[in-house]
Amino acid sequence: MKMYKIMFINSMIMGTLITISAYSWMSMWIGLEINLLSIIPLMNKYKNIFPSESAMKYFITQTMASSIMLFSIIMMSNKSEFIPQNLDFTLLLMMNSAILTKMGAAPFHFWFPEVMEGLNWFNCFLILTWQKIAPMIIFMYNCNLMIFTSWIIIISSLIGSILGLNQVSLRKILTYSSINHISWMLASMLNSQMIWLMYFLVYTIISFNIITIFYLWNIYFINQLINIMNYNLMIKLTFNLNFLSLGGLPPFLGFLPKWMTIHNLISNNFFIISLILIIFTLITLFYYLRISFSSMLIMNKENIKYSIITMNNFIIMFLNIISLSGLLVCTQIFSFY
Numbered sequence: 001m002k003m004y005k006i007m008f009i010n011s012m013i014m015g016t017l018i019t020i021s022a023y024s025w026m027s028m029w030i031g032l033e034i035n036l037l038s039i040i041p042l043m044n045k046y047k048n049i050f051p052s053e054s055a056m057k058y059f060i061t062q063t064m065a066s067s068i069m070l071f072s073i074i075m076m077s078n079k080s081e082f083i084p085q086n087l088d089f090t091l092l093l094m095m096n097s098a099i100l101t102k103m104g105a106a107p108f109h110f111w112f113p114e115v116m117e118g119l120n121w122f123n124c125f126l127i128l129t130w131q132k133i134a135p136m137i138i139f140m141y142n143c144n145l146m147i148f149t150s151w152i153i154i155i156s157s158l159i160g161s162i163l164g165l166n167q168v169s170l171r172k173i174l175t176y177s178s179i180n181h182i183s184w185m186l187a188s189m190l191n192s193q194m195i196w197l198m199y200f201l202v203y204t205i206i207s208f209n210i211i212t213i214f215y216l217w218n219i220y221f222i223n224q225l226i227n228i229m230n231y232n233l234m235i236k237l238t239f240n241l242n243f244l245s246l247g248g249l250p251p252f253l254g255f256l257p258k259w260m261t262i263h264n265l266i267s268n269n270f271f272i273i274s275l276i277l278i279i280f281t282l283i284t285l286f287y288y289l290r291i292s293f294s295s296m297l298i299m300n301k302e303n304i305k306y307s308i309i310t311m312n313n314f315i316i317m318f319l320n321i322i323s324l325s326g327l328l329v330c331t332q333i334f335s336f337y
Helices: 003-020 025-043 049-077 085-103 112-117 121-128 130-141 146-162 170-188 193-217 222-231 233-246 255-267 271-297 314-334
Strands: none
Touching: 003 025, 003 130, 025 049, 025 121, 025 130, 049 085, 049 112, 085 130, 085 146, 112 121, 112 170, 121 130, 121 170, 121 193, 130 170, 130 193, 146 170, 146 271, 170 193, 170 255, 170 271, 193 233, 193 255, 193 314, 233 271, 233 314, 255 271, 255 314
């Protein structure tokens, strides 16, 4: 990795830490801007126009959301006789909408699939995981509009499941999957910050496992996946089980945060939201199963030579073991409490 990338990664991490540890809205905004200006150079790639286009789209969208957020903060902090008191609800709505735009929640997701489609897998992983931390924690601090949040959860679950059905690009499938997972994360933070943290950590581990396999073989579309997976049965099995874990299928670890979220929602009488989340998650599980069955059952007979990359890396194997068998360990731990 080049030295300038290490510098910008450190700056990106610092921007997120400034945001989540800030005591004022202005400090949060400054941390978001440091984070944004640090990830833009990481997206850029010489001799390729698509990452530059994605970086420009991402920059314009995030700048627009930051401007709306800063405007709302200034208007809410400067109370005077010239500003009507009943404007507070509108400003709060504007600020929450800007935060949701930053994290890519529906219906503010218009930039998300287009940006993801032009990036490499390392940047895709950053957009799917690290870049969601700061907006989600800000939204957690400011989660006062229960009806608005409920509608965002329902729309994100709907769009993330329905629009992922007809995709052949793995980056777009992971994007719409992420939108669906955003709805679960927003639902988990309604009553418990700890469940949100566990959901996010599990989602990050599983996404890292899947994206690592895509990165090692340079896979971007489903037809590449079907061809290449026939040359290493261990990796094929591991990949498919990780995909099912991402969909929340028992007995994999991905089911644990969904289980805890459903239990928390039902305990607090959010019956309709939990029912909608379960129904639309079954649709996302359907297109996970479609990809898994295609690569598991279809055998390509052509003698194509691919370089077989073994998964001897201890960290990757350890995370795969956690993703595939972590539910059994976690349930045994929680049973003692």
